Amino acid sequence: MTSTSPYGELVSAAIQKARWRLLPMLIVMYIMSILDRVNVGFAKQALQIDTGLSNSAFALGAGIFFVSYAIFEVPSNVILSRVGPRIWLCRIMVTWGLVASAMMFATTETSFYVLRFLLGIAEAGFYPGVLLTLTYWFPAKVRAQANGILLFGFAGALVIGGPISGALLDMNGIGGLKGWEWMFLIEGLMAVVVGIVAFFVIVDRPHNAPWLTTAQQNALQAVLDQEAAEKSADSPQTVWQTLRNPRVMFFALNFFIVQIAAYGLIFYLPTQVAQILGQKIGLLVGFVTSIPWLLALFVVYFVTRWSDRNHDRRRVTVATLYTIFGVCVCLSAHGSPIFAIAALSIGASTYLSGTPIFYAFLSERLSGLGIATGIALVNSIGNLGGFVAPNLRTYVEQNHGGSAAGLYALGSAALLAALMLALMPKGWRVAKKSGAATATEAVLDRRARA
Template sequence: MSDTATAEDAVVARVMRRLLPFLLLMYMLAFLDRANIGFAQKALQHDTGLSNAAFAFGAGVFFVGYALFEVPSNLLLHRVGAKLWMCRIMVTWGVVSAAMAFAHTATTFYVLRFSLGVAEAGFFPGIVYYLTRWFPQSARARALGVFYFGAPLAFIFGSPLSGALLDLHGALGFAGWQWLFLVEGVLASIVGVWAFWYLDNDPSKARWLSATQRELLLARLSQDAQAASAHGPRGVLAALIDPRVLILSGVYFLIQMSVYGVIFYLPQQVAALLGANVGAKVGFVTAIPWLCAVLVTWVVPRYADRHGQHRWLAVLMLVVAGAGIAISGLAGQPVISLIALCFAASGLIAAQPLFWTFPTHYLTGAAAAGAIALINSLGSLGGFVAPMVRTAAERVYVSTSAGLVLLGFVAVLAALAIIVFVRPAHASVFPYDKPHDKRAKAS
């Protein structure tokens, strides 16, 4: 390996140590605040009288507000910088999430869930775009993989926390589900203020890098941007109507259907397996599949970056996830169901950082900001559809496993869509599966 490559690897490693732990913390709180209603479900429904259908609609309507404001939010981030905009996003979503403690009617529940989506809009695609400003293509899957730890870590640490907060029922006159929303919402706002002082908008502003390191990193990122712009849309409008972007939005929609169809109901599913109420015990057991997901997501993106196999590994992970989801519903034994959920969580989480390397190969600048937001916003509507589809399947077939089997099929369908539409044989159209340069293969 050349001296330049060694120096570049050292800079990338330094950037990872500086940025990724904090971005990971931000994503953990984001995931926790959007998914904690899975823990609050039974107690919230008991206290407020929400029906299963009303809960499913409220759980999913978050994604409507999220989808509507994704693109403008990400374009604003591109304009004003990540540190200011991430601070705004986290503080506002923390306030709205805390306000969920007072959602005593169905209407209030719907309004606050929709508002939470509006407040959080732009967070995830903003981070994906932000990472393209810091990490070369040859290291992007690894960086995205570490960032994606936020989802499983939110459940590894957040599940016991959520369960413990539910056990505070009656303290200071608040129900356990109210403590859940209040504490986790306030935490997000605090970290949002911290983000303003901690983040730098791009490497040129990073005083924790030497001048030589900044120049080396900026030169490498510039090379990647030039390569991307050579075969991708350059303007925002062109990116938003690019067929590749729309196809990837559809694939991500299927992935998100599988993800949130499982996540929103996982605590209740584990509680049913254990024959217990949702609390600290269920919280600890619910963390097990997400611990497996962390381990798999640590290994798979690194292997993909080293060997240039992002496409086929994404397909494999989605097939594994689909099988795990279906088996978790069909297996009659709690241990087998829990093992299947470990495969499901691992496949769903590991597939997503691989997926995001597809669009970032040919998108850069404002076009990347807009297109990444569009893919995420349209894809995230899968989170709106999934709870209702799962509930409908269970009602039609009079079976609690029917919804899970359907969601497992959706994950496999996403894998098939990648095989059909993301084709390395058409490198001029979908140039995803080839390493960007020789060093990406050798590193």
């Protein structure tokens, strides 16, 4: 996690400490959130066999999570901005872990819908809350790297999630429980434990960190305050202003479109890999499913560092998050199993590497309450793509040519998002530049060394 910094000695030291003190815990928390969000894809076959859920009912249940998630996302992030990440992120984790464990009781269509909806309420605000927390600690010029390191949790969840979920599914019959019941129970309780531990690790702001010196606290906060002041003139400052801001809504719509492709791939990746291999979903499929996300771990690290050095957020996002990702999703419908897995691996890597750059691009245009509301709004509307994705893919596959047609629809969504961002109005492309080493910071550095 080491990197060069464009900031002075005190701020660089504070950033480095924050990387090692905060990011590992946030990564573990993010791993649990993704694991409990997408494990329903691993349970799909067994759950449908045991409960009689149809493909359309499963698609609706898988997607309804994102409806409740979207409804409660903005209020959750506003609360976090007032009470602090330590209390609110940990509260989110414990409650969603309990609901995730209760998914073992989803034995009918109604119970499946209700529990998925409740899971969305419980988890609402977690990811934008973490992104907001990173803006409290990491200045603009290193934020894509911080966001990208956080995305290690996303990739990590899908690397270890496949084998873990597959192994738990193979526990079918032990203790009188079905494999998918064991999977929901254990993975949900893991989130509860992590949430309790996180309460003793997470720190709200630099001035609350006992592991920073007073000089480091002041220097880092001075840089963050300076950046916020530079953005405040162009940023919406209230919840209502943010909700009506055309730039924020543009980002939200753009992210919504690409998330259709992303979640359409993520939810059905285990099933797609099982079809490619001609195997049922279990440990082997879990291991193969982890390959795309394992590659993504390396790509995210290097692409986000390159973005922070060159600061060309928009073009990198168009190329990685959208264009290459969309093309690879389409290509995965063809060729040999090795070719299909390779296409999925490249697609997963570009999707994950583009996402933290997209959010860095957004956060450089917002400040104050606007950044809390804006990140949550973009994420909530974007995640509605997770509701559309399984239903769109199911509809297209059933009515327009099978699984290949479904993948074409998803890939086309990513390419549409690429075109939209490429044609973004010129006046919205450039944010006010944040000072790399502000006068305030320089003064604090000199005082500390005196």
